[in-house]
Amino acid sequence: MTEPLQQADHLLKAQRLECERDGRTLFRDLSFSIVPGTLTRVEGPNGSGKTTLLRILAGLNDNWSGHIHWCGRPRHKQWDSVRRNTLYLGHRPGIKGVLTPMENLQALVAGRQAVSRDVLSRALVQVGLGPWQNVPCEHLSAGQKRRVALARLLFADEPLWLLDEAFTALDVEAVAAVERLLADRVRDGGAVVMTTHHQPALDDMQRILLGHGPGQPAAEVSDEPVAEVSHG
Numbered sequence: 001m002t003e004p005l006q007q008a009d010h011l012l013k014a015q016r017l018e019c020e021r022d023g024r025t026l027f028r029d030l031s032f033s034i035v036p037g038t039l040t041r042v043e044g045p046n047g048s049g050k051t052t053l054l055r056i057l058a059g060l061n062d063n064w065s066g067h068i069h070w071c072g073r074p075r076h077k078q079w080d081s082v083r084r085n086t087l088y089l090g091h092r093p094g095i096k097g098v099l100t101p102m103e104n105l106q107a108l109v110a111g112r113q114a115v116s117r118d119v120l121s122r123a124l125v126q127v128g129l130g131p132w133q134n135v136p137c138e139h140l141s142a143g144q145k146r147r148v149a150l151a152r153l154l155f156a157d158e159p160l161w162l163l164d165e166a167f168t169a170l171d172v173e174a175v176a177a178v179e180r181l182l183a184d185r186v187r188d189g190g191a192v193v194m195t196t197h198h199q200p201a202l203d204d205m206q207r208i209l210l211g212h213g214p215g216q217p218a219a220e221v222s223d224e225p226v227a228e229v230s231h232g
């Protein structure tokens with residue numbers, strides 16, 4: 001279980017973020033806050049830096065400048081709290097092909113909570129993998145592999161979720177199920193930051209808009225109606 005967080009008006013506050021890759025500025029002067037009970041979508045064309053930004057927020061990329069605060073204090077002084085309270089799901093499913101959905105889910109959930117095999121099995125049924133739960137994942141489709149990773153969300157109590165392309169390869173029914181899961185999560189006070197090329201059917205999103213092609217390192221935060229925003 002996660003421990004109570006320090007009281008603050010935000011979970012995460014980014015100020016004047018700048019990131020350069022291969023001599024190209026992906027974004028600069030990018031400032032925004034992530035507050036509990038909100039959904040933020042990072043938008044932009046291929047190569048604009050969405051994954052890079054999400055990895056920076058997850059603490060998985062050091063190639064940036066600016067300031068990031070976590071619950072009111074500099075993030076680098078409280079990595080333990082950040083790691084315990086943040087869930088990052090990368091754009092690859094992050095599951096092992098030789099393992100079954102059940103074994104993968106056990107590995108993904110392990111270390112945070114003790115969950116029985118029956119409960120994990122019900123989660124796999126819930127994401128539509130009931131008949132496949134004991135089949136090695138290398139025999140599953142792209143969308144089925146993605147569903148294994150998404151089953152992890154059913155057990156995720158971290159206050160901040162960072163989801164990179166969570167809708168990729170999912171069919172219409174699974175997309176709707178994930179949208180419901182995210183809406184419930186936000187309603188329960190969680191914060192979700194996601195990249196997606198899919199236009200989610202979700203209300204009240206803060207939008208972070210990244211550049212529109214080579215040589216145009218624009219970054220913009222459009223606030224509808226959620227967080228404190230400053231830009232530039």
Ligand SMILES: Nc1ncnc2c1ncn2[C@@H]1O[C@H](COP(=O)(O)OP(=O)(O)OP(=O)(O)O)[C@@H](O)[C@H]1O
Binds near residue numbers: 047050
């Ligand atoms: N490991 C890396 N090493 C060097 N440059 C990289 C690396 N990963 C990404 N980049 C550069 O950063 C740019 C942004 O990549 P990123 O994956 O963040 O974009 P994205 O907006 O998520 O794209 P997409 O919509 O295609 O997923 C890329 O165009 C690439 O030039």
